[in-house]
Amino acid sequence: MFQKIKNDFGWILLVALGVGAVFIWSQVLAQETGSSDKIRIDFFDVGQGSAIFLAAPNGNQVLIDGGPSDVVLAKLGQALPLTDKKIELVILTHPDADHLSGLVEVLRRYEVGQIMETGIADNTAEYQAWNELIKQKNIPVVFASAGQTIKMADNLAIKILYPLGKINGRDFSKNTNATSIVGKIIYGGNSILFTGDAEEQTEQPLLMLGADLRADILAVGHHGSKNSTSAEFLSAVAPQIAVIQVGAKNRYGHPASETLARLKNVASILRNDQVGDINFQCDLRACIQR
Secondary structure, three states, X not given: OHHHHHHHHHHHHHHHHHHHHHHHHXXXXXXXXXXXXXXXXXXXXXXXXXXXXXXXXXOOEEEEOOOOOOHHHHHHHHHOOOOOOEEEEEEOOOOOHXXXXXXXXXXXXXXXXXXXXOOOEOXXXXXXXXXXXXXXXXXXXXXXXXXXXXXXXXXXXXXXXXXXXXXXXXXOOOOHHXXXXXXXXXXXXXXXXEOOOOOHHHHHHHHHOOOOOOOOEEEOHHHHOOOOOOHHHHHHHOOOEEEEOOOOOXXXXXXXXHHHHHHHOOOEEEEHHHHOOEEEEEOOOOEEEO
């Protein structure tokens, strides 16, 4: 009798441990992937640079820019499940080092399903390494142009607003900021506008053409430079929240006091240099900061 109880106790303990393990892993996975109707958007703190991560309910993931170093790898390691080494879409808004350098490391470490970029001519060593890795890994490339829509999941799409036409192969070495991809992430009733390093000379054509710029969250152009986020542009976007991706005590003086003054009249301001990573979870109705 006693021996039978001992044997039964062993099985009960084994089953209990198994159930416990399943419960723990289910909680971990729930935290990592989120519930089935929510997306996550992370504005990574990568120093003086930009990196935006989007995770869809169906498991698709997007990385927009990669910051100035391999810091983005640690950020992705925290955001992704341990076994997930694939990013479905990488967007390079323009090939300046503070947006590109981290993406070179991402290409080396992750499987990337597709790349979107402008494809402008650029002779820097990092951009050459970027292009060599794309060829080596045979990654499909799409050149950005206004009017394109990328569907990432049900009710989730990325709409490209700028550049106004394909500019691949053209030389913009004097001002690569003017080539920055501007796009809008749309999920249900939510919209997030990302602008790379776009300045007023990019904003003006969009305003003149009557582009649909309105967005709930604005990723502020060029890290809050005084030449970006004009009053007219800000009025057209009318964001509730403005996110400034900027490094602490950077040598450029970003964000500029003039830009901050314009933003304060319109939106709540969140800055990576003040709060670190800035994370949102969105259902079909609203985005909530996590």
